[in-house]
Amino acid sequence: MSPRACVIGDPIAHSRSPLIHRYWLAQHDIAGSYERQHITAAALPAFIAELRAGGWRGCNVTVPHKGAVAAQVDELTPVAARLGAANTLWLEEGRLRADNTDVAGFMDNLDQAAPGWRARAGAATVLGAGGAARAAVHGLLERGVGTVHVVNRSVERATQLAQAFGPRVRPAAWDKVGNALAGSGLLVNTTSLGMSGQPSLALDLSPLPAGATVYDIVYVPLETPLLAQARARDLEVVDGLGMLLHQAVPGFERWFGVRPEVTKELRDLLVADIEG
Numbered sequence: 001m002s003p004r005a006c007v008i009g010d011p012i013a014h015s016r017s018p019l020i021h022r023y024w025l026a027q028h029d030i031a032g033s034y035e036r037q038h039i040t041a042a043a044l045p046a047f048i049a050e051l052r053a054g055g056w057r058g059c060n061v062t063v064p065h066k067g068a069v070a071a072q073v074d075e076l077t078p079v080a081a082r083l084g085a086a087n088t089l090w091l092e093e094g095r096l097r098a099d100n101t102d103v104a105g106f107m108d109n110l111d112q113a114a115p116g117w118r119a120r121a122g123a124a125t126v127l128g129a130g131g132a133a134r135a136a137v138h139g140l141l142e143r144g145v146g147t148v149h150v151v152n153r154s155v156e157r158a159t160q161l162a163q164a165f166g167p168r169v170r171p172a173a174w175d176k177v178g179n180a181l182a183g184s185g186l187l188v189n190t191t192s193l194g195m196s197g198q199p200s201l202a203l204d205l206s207p208l209p210a211g212a213t214v215y216d217i218v219y220v221p222l223e224t225p226l227l228a229q230a231r232a233r234d235l236e237v238v239d240g241l242g243m244l245l246h247q248a249v250p251g252f253e254r255w256f257g258v259r260p261e262v263t264k265e266l267r268d269l270l271v272a273d274i275e276g
């Protein structure tokens, strides 16, 4: 049987992972498949059993199962264990293993789109305190960013996140965001604000230092109001599409044995899909 992989989630119809993996399968002439699987929480244990039985090479995992799968596999990579969440599963020597490639996807996109970011980011501000914020905070701390301000609507959630990561992470309420921005060379939005159909992200960017980088992980639309505002201020901008592309690389390599490349052609294909 040719190798099969998939993405699981609930809902799943919106997922663009099949477009990415099918592009790479075709590019490398691999007779494999990559499917969308609508898996509810109730159906998750049966799907995990299918994986263990070898019905799939592996899968990507999206909302709302990233935490649940981390608790059901045999082995987690250190980053998946640290975050308590996984998005990439595979069977290796009979053991079900899981990684969290959101961190690498987040950082690889930032490194590629804004190579000089680190020199300017002694401190950073992350908006949001959910799973995507944890991945961003983890990556930034690993890369030696001295202070990460976490600004969230619910300040309790920001405080919990800060407690999990230690004193370099400082929680702040939304109305204090200006203080956080004033010293930050990097601003990252991990909330859903600005996504099409969601409220806009209303933020005064004027406290950000000149030369700062603004990274929005929202990619529908590609040019979010936050990025448009940053561009108008002549700040460096990073959109979220690259994170989606880069987080897909390790899974494809594990399942199909080839490390794929994030090409401009693939990015353009996704842009056309989003804008079409």
Ligand code: ATR
Binding pocket: 127, 128, 129, 130, 131, 132, 133, 152, 153, 154, 155, 157, 190, 191, 192, 193, 199
């Ligand atoms: P993910 O795991 O994708 O990061 P999540 O855990 O649902 O998703 O987190 C979504 C983030 O967007 C949270 O930080 C949330 O703020 P709260 O923790 O206060 O809920 C933020 N968010 C979503 N809608 C928002 C809104 N209308 N205003 C402000 N923040 C919002």
